[in-house]
Amino acid sequence: MQEQMGEGMGFQGNVLGGTMIIAGTAIGAGMLALPMISAGMWIYWSLLLMALTWLLMLRASQAILEVNLHYEPGSSFHTLVQDTLGPVWSTINGLAVAFVLYILVYAYVSGGGSTVQQTIMAVTGSDPGMMSSSLFFSLIL
Structure with missing residues (x-):
């Protein structure tokens, strides 16, 4: 039953899932970081920074897509990096991803804790x- 459901979704389910992951990451990080970073800048510098960030994210996603096209569906990001760049860069990438995830958890818990504290x-x-x-x-929220 599970396989039939997965086959029925096909390409559309993968596109929707990928879109939701990218949108959630971009919106979540942008809501926390961009207002804090751009608070002291003029509007034109903020717009330039956002356009540059968009361009870099676009180029990075195109590079990942290009590499991803040469692998079977279900291959992990770790596999792509290790086969493309080697074991040393795979280790560096793993540490970088762990660092980014740690920083995101810290930012969300810090921001959420502050909101809870102010509300209480x-x-x-x-x-x-x-x-x-x-x-x-x-733990609760």
């Missing part, structure tokens, strides 16, 4: 502390 302070009038708020955000 506004509702109850007491300060629960940043660690408790971040823990509540991570």
